[in-house]
Amino acid sequence: MANSIMASSKPLIFLSSSSTQPNRIINLPKLAKLPQIPKPISSSSSLSTKALSFSSATVKSLALIAALAPPSMAEAMEKAQLFDFNLTLPIIVVEFLFLMFALDKVYYSPLGNFMDKRDSEIKEKLASVKDTSTEVKALDEQAAAVMRAARAEIAAALNKMKKETQVEVEEQLAEGRKKVEAELQEALASLEKQKEETIKALDSQIAALSEDIVKKVLPS
């Protein structure tokens, strides 16, 4: 590629433009002879000496190329320029500035603002979630307090129940004891009575018996 770029340098263009129609016709007979002069091998061996000196042969061959080259290529080479600054540059500047402002209106600003807003919203939500942790703690404490109160209530009720039942049981016990004692007393009293009765009975019998004994023992 560098070849064609270099080939587009001024001398070539000058030659190509200077070689008019009649010159070409005159050159054509030479065409048969010329290929023998610039043979690739011989020329490459003597390139170092010939390259800078621009011998007449090279000039001729250049002219030949210019003449031989298809007109489209010659035209193209005349205009072939890599570093061709022109009005394209300021137009591209304007286009770029337009693109920058348009993209800012369409893309950067709206989407950027939207993303920032979303970011701050998410951060706010996160912060609020962190804040509720105290609320959760308070609720937890409340729940614990309720549990404690309930437990205390239950314990109190249980104690009350226990006391009540104990009193009842004691009452019943006392009642039962009283009954038993009364029965015992009664039984003891009846026993006493019977004892006295039997003693009385025995007393009367003793008198009769002792009389009998006396009668039997004492000879009368």
Add this chain to the structure above:
Amino acid sequence: MNVLSCSINTLIKEGLYEISGVEVGQHFYWQIGGFQVHAQVLITSWVVIAILLGSAALAVRNPQTIPTGGQNFFEFVLEFIRDVSQTQIGEEYGPWVPFIGTLFLFIFVSNWSGALLPWKIIQLPQGELAAPTNDINTTVALALLTSVAYFYAGLSKKGLGYFSKYIQPTPILLPINILEDFTKPLSLSFRLFGNILADELVVVVLVSLVPLVVPIPVMFLGLFTSGIQALIFATLAAAYIGESMEGHH
């Protein structure tokens, strides 16, 4: 010169020139008010601008809280651009996001359009449609804009005190510091121009030599380099802006 002439001679005789269709430095000219413009560059740049604006408008038309598809992609791109700008410019990167982002997107889409879009289908009377960035006018335009941007950044931030940076380490470095203002746009523009042009030329030459399979790896390499070049241009522009804005005291 002899060898050269012979090789061109054989090329012409065998008609290879016509087959390969390698055209370098040939432009399709339009005349606008006595000035010439490279029409192929303008046409492709319009297509690139249309692609960018169209796709962005379509994807960001109705942003959703939970992004999907196109919006997701464009959010990713915007975050990437913001990241690049923030890394290079620093905390005050906000106002520069449009500039850096447009540089990156325009160069990236231009480069890839040269490799991916079938421009060759459209025949021009002369020259051929290719990436807008393989024309020196485009790259120099972008590089000059970068220069203007970093001068503007420095002057608006520090006023005339900005020029004190030219003698900053020692006044001896004044010539080098002044030279830097010329080398910056020069290197920016020539790097991009050379890379894209060389990439397209390598592909074209390889296609002309071996039309099958062989050029494919080079094409992928070209896509890779194109992306890297866009990123390098945008990053360097951001770095220059950041450099002119940062305090020297």
